[in-house]
Amino acid sequence: MRIDGAGGCMENRIYEVDPQVAWNVVMLSINELGVTVDSMDTENKLIRFHNKEKIMQIALQCLDEDSVQLIMDARKERLQIYNWKVENKEVLAFFEIFEKKLREFRAFVLCPRCQAKVSSLAKFCPECGAPLK
Numbered sequence: 001m002r003i004d005g006a007g008g009c010m011e012n013r014i015y016e017v018d019p020q021v022a023w024n025v026v027m028l029s030i031n032e033l034g035v036t037v038d039s040m041d042t043e044n045k046l047i048r049f050h051n052k053e054k055i056m057q058i059a060l061q062c063l064d065e066d067s068v069q070l071i072m073d074a075r076k077e078r079l080q081i082y083n084w085k086v087e088n089k090e091v092l093a094f095f096e097i098f099e100k101k102l103r104e105f106r107a108f109v110l111c112p113r114c115q116a117k118v119s120s121l122a123k124f125c126p127e128c129g130a131p132l133k
């Protein structure tokens with residue numbers, strides 16, 4: 001669900017994915033957004049960051065073992081009550097990158113021994129030969 005208003009935007013989406021994997025993908029996606037990270041709370045899975053125009057935060061809530069709710073909030077530094085322009089550019093950009101990376105991540109696993117990115121269908125790591133799963 002997305003709520004737009006007053007120079008800001010908030011959106012939440014639910015994904016069926018391991019919470020730790022989701023958090024890793026959030027980190028990778030934020031890297032790609034080109035923003036400055038202000039604070040990161042790995043334990044509570046909350047990250048605050050900004051770009052030139054907006055202050056943003058993302059919270060990851062574990063719904064159960066393999067589903068998460070991702071909430072992103074972006075707003076201008078000062079609330080603009082009379083601004084009716086939709087300000088969802090960053091939020092949409094983030095979810096687009098996140099979902100793309102999540103698809104990529106699902107198609108690969110990381111080798112537990114050498115951390116190589118390996119097809120999730122492989123039985124052995126092609127880099128180091130370690131058995132997968």
Ligand SMILES: [Zn+2]
Nearest residue numbers: 111114125128
């Ligand atoms: Zn390996």
